[in-house]
Amino acid sequence: MRFDLLKVLLVDDNQHMRILLIEILRAIGVRHVFEATDGAEALSLLRKVAIDVVLTDLSMNGLDGIDFMHLVRRSPDSPNPFVPVVMITGHSTERRVHEARDAGVNEFLTKPVTARGVIHRLTLLVENPRPFIRTETYFGPDRRRRDDPRYRGERRREEDRATYVDDVQEQRVHPTRRI
Structure with a gap:
C-alpha cells in the first residue's frame, strides 16, 4: 500500500486530536495532510485540493461531521461527492453510528484511535472500495x-x-x- 501518495484531509475542532492523527499518518508514510477545524473549512479545502481520503470528527463546533457529510454527498455544488470518508468519534452509540452511516460515511472509527485502526480503515478504503x-x-x-x-x-x-x-x-x- 502506497500511503505516501495519499492526500488526506483531517477535520476536527480539537487540535490535540489533529496532532495525534497527523503523527499516526506520518508514521505510516502519508506525506500530504491537510487540516480543517470544521465542516465549512473542510468544504473550502475540498474545492481547492484533490483530496483522496477525509478523516472527520462527528461532533464539532460550527458545521459538524454529519452536516458536513450531507453537504459532501448530496449538495449539487459538492466538490467531490465520491470522496472516501472515515468518521471518527467518541460517540459510538448505535444511533450515532447509524446516523453517520446514513449520511454516507465509508468507515467508522471510535476514539480512542489507534495506529492499527487508522491503517485498517485506510486500507479498506483504498484496497476494497465499495x-x-x-x-x-x-x-x-x-x-x-x-x-x-x-x-x-x-x-x-x-x-x-x-x-x-x-x-x-x-x-x-x-x-x-x-x-
Whole structure:
C-alpha cells in the first residue's frame, strides 16, 4: 500500500486530536495532510485540493461531521461527492453510528484511535472500495460489506430501488439482488 501518495484531509475542532492523527499518518508514510477545524473549512479545502481520503470528527463546533457529510454527498455544488470518508468519534452509540452511516460515511472509527485502526480503515478504503448507490433517500457507499452468493431469500425492502453509481454511468440494480 502506497500511503505516501495519499492526500488526506483531517477535520476536527480539537487540535490535540489533529496532532495525534497527523503523527499516526506520518508514521505510516502519508506525506500530504491537510487540516480543517470544521465542516465549512473542510468544504473550502475540498474545492481547492484533490483530496483522496477525509478523516472527520462527528461532533464539532460550527458545521459538524454529519452536516458536513450531507453537504459532501448530496449538495449539487459538492466538490467531490465520491470522496472516501472515515468518521471518527467518541460517540459510538448505535444511533450515532447509524446516523453517520446514513449520511454516507465509508468507515467508522471510535476514539480512542489507534495506529492499527487508522491503517485498517485506510486500507479498506483504498484496497476494497465499495460501489456507490443512489436511492430516493440515500447516496453514498453501499452499506453492505459483501454480497453473499449463498443468499436465496427475499429482498429486505421490496419498495427500495437502488442505483449503483460510478464516475461514468449509473446502472439499475437487478431486481432479484438483495438491498
